[in-house]
Amino acid sequence: MKRDNRPFIHRNADLIRQESVMSLQALAIILFFVSPFSACQTSNPDLVKEEIPYTIVRLCTPCHGEDLKGNIAQSLLDGSWQFGARPTDIFRAIKFGNPQAGMPSWGGLLSDSDIDTLVSYLLRAEKRQGLSRPPIPSTLETQDYQIQIEVLAEGFDRPWGIAFIDSNRALVTEQSGQLRIVENDELRKDPVKGLGAVLGRGQGGLFDVVVDPNFEENGWVYISMTHSLGDKETDERKQARLAPMMTKVIRGRISANHWTDEQVLFEAPHQTYISGGSHFGGRMIIDTDGYLFFSIGDRDSINHAQDLSRPNGKIHRIHADGTIPLSNPFYGQEKAILSIYSYGNRNPQGLALHPQTGELWSTEHGPLGGDELNIILSGVNYGWPVICHGINYNGELISEFTHQEGMEQPIYYWRPSIAPCGLDFYRGDLFPKWKNRLLLGSLKQEELQLLNIKDQRVIYNETILKNVGRIRQVITGPEGAIYILLNRPGALLRLTPDSVQI
Structure with a gap:
């Protein structure tokens, strides 16, 4: 044949x-x-x-x-x-x-x-029919464990990011612009005050939150968000549609429930800002060397992902104080945005560090199919939109090519799309069989996947939770439990082995 x-x-x-x-x-x-x-x-x-x-x-x-x-x-x-x-x-x-x-x-x-x-x-x-979404189950059974599910907090307005301050307190961002505190398994009534206004329409708003590894000494909290150049007196709906916007990164401290000492760590040149309310990226992570990585989606301007003079369609790396590492791959290159670490990324919204290798892994939203799981390497081109494993929303091809020399292939891709978002390697002790396996949340399919990784390959994946809501983020908690942030409903879940009491 x-x-x-x-x-x-x-x-x-x-x-x-x-x-x-x-x-x-x-x-x-x-x-x-x-x-x-x-x-x-x-x-x-x-x-x-x-x-x-x-x-x-x-x-x-x-x-x-x-x-x-x-x-x-x-x-x-x-x-x-x-x-x-x-x-x-x-x-x-x-x-x-x-x-x-x-x-x-x-x-x-x-x-x-x-x-x-x-x-x-x-x-x-x-x-x-008078039907509503099925209630969140109190238990579930996986291949390895019988699991208890607790709804720790409800009533969030589109929660996006979560970071633990200590074993009893966590910060949660709401896309509408609020920073909330969950303390002793309860959501505080009042959000943190003093955080500036954020345009929370479309896919824009307040995104991720990260706590400094040395938080006990320095108190720094990092936040990514939409930054708009629009007139704040302008009607917000019109502003969301017309005002140029881009993803921005700040840090500050929380004192007596007030946001203080704010510093801008990354703000792109304003001439690179783009109108429209989609593909902001927004995920952040700090690695073991203290570098702060953050993603910016292509902002629906797909060809910008290949343009090093544009911040969008990239994953960036800076020092925790906002300065640019001299070892960044395009440092000193004329017209390049110096914080760029990788490019050709459509809309990455999951970042996780492998506990053993320290590799930076990322999930990236594809178009209609072609969602990707990548290992992010310095200076590497991940291909968007020159190569693509999906098609456009109207059914037309985006590219004739799925491979091209000089462009990295994903470790794994999903077709049709699942809209992968939150990502974390399991690092706790409550689920020892899952040690170093990858937890991945899906917005579109509303499911939590568990991926077994060996030699940078996905050996198999298991759907361990389904139809509870759009999973925006999943992380390992300080005590080894698995925490899940849901959109629709706006809730925080905790997963533990059925025999364990937290």
Whole structure:
């Protein structure tokens, strides 16, 4: 048999086309037997009460059941969505499908308007059932452990980052602009006062928080955030859409619940700021040598990721006081942003240090598929958007290439997208079988994955928690428990072995 030497993305596109043809053939058979009169015979009379062509809904029933409550595929009315709960997630799942999960693509048959109508119908039908998100379970079973789940704190407004001050206190950022303190497993009522206003719309706002390794001596707390050049008197919605913005890094101290001694550590040249509210990156970490790493997404200006005179689409490295290390790979290079450590990064929102090797690992949001797990090395080009393992949101190719000389391949990539975010190597003693394994949170799939890594390869991954909310961050606590920050609901969870009391 002749070998197909085309780039994998081309072969994958052909596979998708073939699956679409098969889906259309299956649909033709379905529609042949479905007439307008058969709608009256459905076991769910509510299906025909909506102002929606019944033949569109009928596409769902062979797999999801006549009442949409499940058949060979899951229920569409139980509050759990396999490929993401936002309307845009459901839209993309219908339009592009998920061949690996047996979900056909319907974009070749249904118009975008038809799909929008179907998504609205499904969400209304779900609401009509009186269903809400399933409660967070109190226990779960994995391959290695029976685990107890505690909801430590609720009521956060889009929590983003978490850092422990000591065994009893943790700082939590809210994307809306508040810095909160969790003390003795309870959320303090009042946020930290004195932190300047942050534009918290779109994907912008207050991002990560990191506590200095020598916090007991110096008290420094590091924060990443959106910085806007807009007039603060301008309507915030208009400002979020029009004002030039970029990710900024500051540090300060907390005294009597007040933010003090603020210093700006990184603020990009203002001429590099970009309008629009997406792809800020924002994750930070301090390594064992005291370097502060932080990510800035491409800000939806994809070609900037390859431009060293632009801060976006990069991972940066500075000293903890904001000065630039002389050993940075582009230090002294004309027009380069001197803090750049790696480039060609689309939107990294997970950073973790390997406990044994000290390597910096990163998760990066891809477009429609092509989320990446990378080891970040000095001066290395990670390829975006020249090479890519995903496609654009409209189904078109971003690049013809998945590989190119001089550009680093990911250690692992996800297709379709899971929207990986929080990342941490497990470093505690409560789960000894998980020592040095990688914990990874997913926004879109709303799951916590456990990755077994050997020789810089993912041997296998296990989904250990699912459908509890969008997992923004996961970290190992001082006592070895696993802490998870959730968006929708805004909550902090703690995972411990079932036999352990904290």
